[in-house]
Amino acid sequence: MRVYNFKIWMPLRLACALRSTDFFAFTRFPAIYCLLLGIILLVSSCNTATLSLDPENIPEESECATRTHVMTTRGHTVLSDAELAADSLLARTFSDDALQTANLCGVAPLLRELLATSPGSVQRLLVRQRISERLDDVSLEISSTAAVLDCEEERADQIADYLLDAAQSRVKQLTFLTILLGALGTVATGIMAILKVRKKIYRSLGIAVGVMTAGLSYTGMRTSAAADVPFLHERNALGDIWHGEAESQIFPATVWHFLSRPGIRGKGQTPRREHLLNRWLSAGELGAKEEEEKQRLVDLLFGEGGIYKADELRIRANLHDQLESSVNLMKNDLQKLVWEISEVE
Numbered sequence: 001m002r003v004y005n006f007k008i009w010m011p012l013r014l015a016c017a018l019r020s021t022d023f024f025a026f027t028r029f030p031a032i033y034c035l036l037l038g039i040i041l042l043v044s045s046c047n048t049a050t051l052s053l054d055p056e057n058i059p060e061e062s063e064c065a066t067r068t069h070v071m072t073t074r075g076h077t078v079l080s081d082a083e084l085a086a087d088s089l090l091a092r093t094f095s096d097d098a099l100q101t102a103n104l105c106g107v108a109p110l111l112r113e114l115l116a117t118s119p120g121s122v123q124r125l126l127v128r129q130r131i132s133e134r135l136d137d138v139s140l141e142i143s144s145t146a147a148v149l150d151c152e153e154e155r156a157d158q159i160a161d162y163l164l165d166a167a168q169s170r171v172k173q174l175t176f177l178t179i180l181l182g183a184l185g186t187v188a189t190g191i192m193a194i195l196k197v198r199k200k201i202y203r204s205l206g207i208a209v210g211v212m213t214a215g216l217s218y219t220g221m222r223t224s225a226a227a228d229v230p231f232l233h234e235r236n237a238l239g240d241i242w243h244g245e246a247e248s249q250i251f252p253a254t255v256w257h258f259l260s261r262p263g264i265r266g267k268g269q270t271p272r273r274e275h276l277l278n279r280w281l282s283a284g285e286l287g288a289k290e291e292e293e294k295q296r297l298v299d300l301l302f303g304e305g306g307i308y309k310a311d312e313l314r315i316r317a318n319l320h321d322q323l324e325s326s327v328n329l330m331k332n333d334l335q336k337l338v339w340e341i342s343e344v345e
Helices: 009-017 020-028 030-047 081-086 088-093 096-105 108-116 122-194 199-226 237-243 253-260 272-283 291-301 310-342
Strands: 228-232 305-309
Touching: 081 088, 081 096, 088 096, 088 108, 096 108, 096 122, 096 253, 096 310, 108 122, 122 199, 122 228, 122 237, 122 253, 122 305, 122 310, 237 272, 237 310, 253 272, 253 310, 272 310, 291 305, 291 310, 305 310
Parallel strands: none
Antiparallel strands: 228 305
């Protein structure tokens, strides 16, 4: 991680501010000279401190999810929209939203079997049990996916918090040094004026102290912006949302169909995936960025990772939080489907 450092240029700037003949005049006042030298060493040594994060303390991607491929739900069968619309019995018994959810969960064929059996029969009871087992699997998939997304959000937030806390601590140190340096510079120039040191000397000292104070202030401003850390994510859920492939290697099939198919939450509705992307790129975290900066962030956030700053980690965490919320919305649809199935005698 990089932090702007003024260790070298501040002492040199001071030396340039004083003519050599004037500088040796300080030897007549050793106490003042030692005070000035102490200030320079104190500022220089403090600016050598850098923000660092032990790689062993960076949460690994494997902590959030294993590197195994997503398995398709057992018996998962998704009907086409034409097949679903052609079944008038299903259309009369269940609402459009419930049918869409049932189709995503792969239970639409089982609903056909359910309606084909006699009320109160053993066959209907067995079909209900199969539907319940399938929906339980889907519920676990939703919860598991949400947990992985939440873990990735916390992973980014944790490192961002470290960078911001370390930067805040460093800013406090630099603020204290700025105040101390200004006070000591004022005292030193005042003593020189009392001792009737040549004006060129203490005026040059005042200029040098002012330059160093400005340097410290600028360093404090740049500290949080300059700190960065390597952050990798080969299995990137945000990347699947961005690319929109037909199948996902990260999301379970049911969850991925919920995010990528149109008309899931009402006819004519765009896919949840496109809705998220439009929000992110227009009015969300990426909407206010310049095109060049936006493209850099797109490559960083939706790729395999790279060098992140604290504010970029915050953006990544926010995107995961919004994606997690969209996945959890599926539970509302699942609950509605379960209620409608329970209404069938």
